[in-house]
Amino acid sequence: MIGSAKEKVLSQLSRVFIYILLFICAVYFLLPIFVMIITSLKDIDEIKNGNLLALPETITFQPWIEAWGEARIGPKAEGIKPYFVNSILITVPAVLISCIIGALNGYVFSKWKFKGSEVFFSLLLFGCFIPFQVVLLPMSQTIGMMGISGSVFGLIFVHVIYGTAFTTLFFRNFYVSIPTELINAAKIDGAGFFRIFYKILLPVSLPIFMVCIIWQMTQIWNEFLFGITFSDADTQPVTVALNNLVNSTSTVKKYNVDMAAALIAVAPTLIAYIISGKYFVKGLMAGAVK
Amino acid sequence: MKSLKIKDLYKSYDDTEVLKGINVDLDAGEFLVLVGPSGCGKSTLLSTIAGLEEINKGSITLGENDITHASPKDRGLAMVFQSYALYPNMTVRENIEFGLKISKYSKEEIEQRVQSAVEILHMEALLDRKPGQLSGGQRQRVAIARSISREPDMYLFDEPLSNLDAELRVKMRAEIKKLHKRVKKTIVYVTHDQVEAMTLADKIAIMNKGTIQQFDSPSNVYENPCNLFTAGFIGSPSMNFIDVIIKKENDKFCVDFKNESGVINTIVLDGEFEDLDKYVGKTVIAGLRPEHIQNGFRDASVANQLQELDAKINIQELTGSDVFLYITLNDTDVIARVSPSGAKDDGENITLKVWAKKIIFFDKETENRIR
Numbered sequence: 172m173i174g175s176a177k178e179k180v181l182s183q184l185s186r187v188f189i190y191i192l193l194f195i196c197a198v199y200f201l202l203p204i205f206v207m208i209i210t211s212l213k214d215i216d217e218i219k220n221g222n223l224l225a226l227p228e229t230i231t232f233q234p235w236i237e238a239w240g241e242a243r244i245g246p247k248a249e250g251i252k253p254y255f256v257n258s259i260l261i262t263v264p265a266v267l268i269s270c271i272i273g274a275l276n277g278y279v280f281s282k283w284k285f286k287g288s289e290v291f292f293s294l295l296l297f298g299c300f301i302p303f304q305v306v307l308l309p310m311s312q313t314i315g316m317m318g319i320s321g322s323v324f325g326l327i328f329v330h331v332i333y334g335t336a337f338t339t340l341f342f343r344n345f346y347v348s349i350p351t352e353l354i355n356a357a358k359i360d361g362a363g364f365f366r367i368f369y370k371i372l373l374p375v376s377l378p379i380f381m382v383c384i385i386w387q388m389t390q391i392w393n394e395f396l397f398g399i400t401f402s403d404a405d406t407q408p409v410t411v412a413l414n415n416l417v418n419s420t421s422t423v424k425k426y427n428v429d430m431a432a433a434l435i436a437v438a439p440t441l442i443a444y445i446i447s448g449k450y451f452v453k454g455l456m457a458g459a460v461k
Numbered sequence: 462m463k464s465l466k467i468k469d470l471y472k473s474y475d476d477t478e479v480l481k482g483i484n485v486d487l488d489a490g491e492f493l494v495l496v497g498p499s500g501c502g503k504s505t506l507l508s509t510i511a512g513l514e515e516i517n518k519g520s521i522t523l524g525e526n527d528i529t530h531a532s533p534k535d536r537g538l539a540m541v542f543q544s545y546a547l548y549p550n551m552t553v554r555e556n557i558e559f560g561l562k563i564s565k566y567s568k569e570e571i572e573q574r575v576q577s578a579v580e581i582l583h584m585e586a587l588l589d590r591k592p593g594q595l596s597g598g599q600r601q602r603v604a605i606a607r608s609i610s611r612e613p614d615m616y617l618f619d620e621p622l623s624n625l626d627a628e629l630r631v632k633m634r635a636e637i638k639k640l641h642k643r644v645k646k647t648i649v650y651v652t653h654d655q656v657e658a659m660t661l662a663d664k665i666a667i668m669n670k671g672t673i674q675q676f677d678s679p680s681n682v683y684e685n686p687c688n689l690f691t692a693g694f695i696g697s698p699s700m701n702f703i704d705v706i707i708k709k710e711n712d713k714f715c716v717d718f719k720n721e722s723g724v725i726n727t728i729v730l731d732g733e734f735e736d737l738d739k740y741v742g743k744t745v746i747a748g749l750r751p752e753h754i755q756n757g758f759r760d761a762s763v764a765n766q767l768q769e770l771d772a773k774i775n776i777q778e779l780t781g782s783d784v785f786l787y788i789t790l791n792d793t794d795v796i797a798r799v800s801p802s803g804a805k806d807d808g809e810n811i812t813l814k815v816w817a818k819k820i821i822f823f824d825k826e827t828e829n830r831i832r
Contacts, residue, residue, distance in 0.1 A: 366563070
């Protein structure tokens with residue numbers, strides 16, 4: 172009896188310890204965002220004279236308005252709005268195209284294996300490990316030859332190429348867990364390659380689509396190196412614009428505007444994750460445990 | 462109704478040969494069971510018949526049609542899978558309709574076929590459910606209904622009952638048998654369960670290591686196994702195998718069974734043998750089914766073919782209708798199937814009767830039956 176009571180206390184103590192640890196971690200990770208938010212709501216005098224962690228005395232949305240539509244970035248003073256639009260124009264098609272290609276690839280690599288398909292798949296996976304910097308030069312030549320350099324199409328192309336390796340991996344691992352007997356049954360029922368794909372596999376693919384969309388969206392939206400290398404002044408994505416805004420030396424530092432712009436820039440990926448985070452975890456787990 | 466002919470079929474994955482010269486000749490409307498231990502190639506053979514696997518050599522003919530290289534949907538067959546393979550996102554009705562819609566039947570035709578299929582299997586109430594809401598037995602019914610609705614020339618079953626619990630398995634087994642009686646179509650059925658094989662089949666093909674060991678009717682497979690593997694595979698408890706030396710006395714073959722206490726029982730063989738002469742003085746494997754060692758045979762007509770065998774009971778297992786006695790002959794554990802009446806205790810001596818005519822022999826080297 173005494174032993175069990177002792178164990179109970181111990182297990183409760185370890186519980187408390189775990190919660191404290193988790194709380195500290197949460198504070199540690201959330202503190203920068205907290206500072207960003209409160210700074211973006213202060214006016215510039217308060218920032219200069221006040222405490223970094225202090226709550227704003229008067230809340231002002233002026234920095235947000237300025238960051239969105241008025242701040243000077245490069246030659247124009249239109250805020251980060253046009254660049255935000257650029258990012259959407261790049262991200263949406265790139266995410267969709269790479270997910271669709273990845274789904275088809277994964278379908279082939281799991282259910283229509285051909286001689287050498289395993290080797291082919293391994294080679295494709297190399298794409299996950301190639302650092303961005305290595306492909307900068309050959310990639311710029313390629314999109315130059317295709318005549319789409321400096322345009323959003325060039326960036327879409329680059330991101331689709333890069334993303335397909337990951338989406339293929341995700342979809343392939345997901346489809347491997349779907350019994351091949353299902354495919355065989357459909358074959359005997361007379362369904363062909365594409366019909367099996369969209370009638371049998373696609374309807375059960377929602378979790379893995381969510382994983383791929385979130386993954387790809389985060390990657391492409393937050394990507395900076397390709398964005399700055401392969402874009403022209405009017406096709407730059409929001410990450411590049413944010414850099415230009417923060418690093419511009421011509422005017423006084425407006426920390427509140429910088430913070431607001433940064434928050435606007437990360438908002439889409441943050442919101443996407445909050446909305447579909449449970450699918451993300453579910454989808455990543457699916458196929459891992461049969 | 463169509464006959465199935467498979468000639469010299471070979472199939473290999475990379476360097477591993479999984480099917481080595483399969484020959485099958487099945488009459489129209491017959492029920493063939495492919496049975497064998499796991500990895501013997503029975504499921505692969507079924508897949509090649511279905512057209513899901515390409516073959517390396519040989520031919521498959523269904524009725525008059527050579528279907529060796531036809532695509533699965535053009536072979537005129539339907540298949541029921543071990544995992545049921547129901548499309549999880551579709552209702553029962555949609556599952557059954559799926560293939561029919563692809564084949565572009567008219568709406569009325571599809572409706573009529575769905576109705577008659579679900580009527581046969583008594584599952585009208587389940588039409589609008591999804592597979593996830595059904596029990597294992599119901600899912601298997603849907604899978605069978607789906608195959609019936611295709612009105613195929615031949616049915617293929619790939620271990621359809623092995624995911625069901627024991628009670629349901631017996632029920633579904635009877636239902637498949639009834640279905641065969643009703644549709645009178647050719648069926649190829651894969652199982653590793655010898656009871657399923659014996660109860661369902663018109664013909665059994667016992668497979669091992671990529672070859673068909675014996676292709677015969679269930680009773681022949683049981684009574685006249687062609688080699689050691691077949692003899693040991695069919696029957697439960699399985700056939701006793703005892704090393705014996707063939708002797709010849711007074712122009713009659715006989716063998717000695719030495720029991721645990723060293724008493725030698727000489728059994729005179731009264732079966733017909735052609736080649737046993739060559740084995741006189743040599744060690745062979747004697748095969749004797751448990752039910753051919755008894756304490757009393759019900760069939761009086763065999764009384765004059767029985768010979769006595771003294772043995773000591775090591776242990777015994779009561780199954781209700783029978784008692785399995787474990788005895789030792791020639792240092793080998795042997796099971797005798799006796800009736801519960803006149804039971805004795807463990808360790809006691811008992812005089813059993815052997816139906817000598819039923820003893821068969823196998824070559825120790827080739828493991829083939831000695832005729």
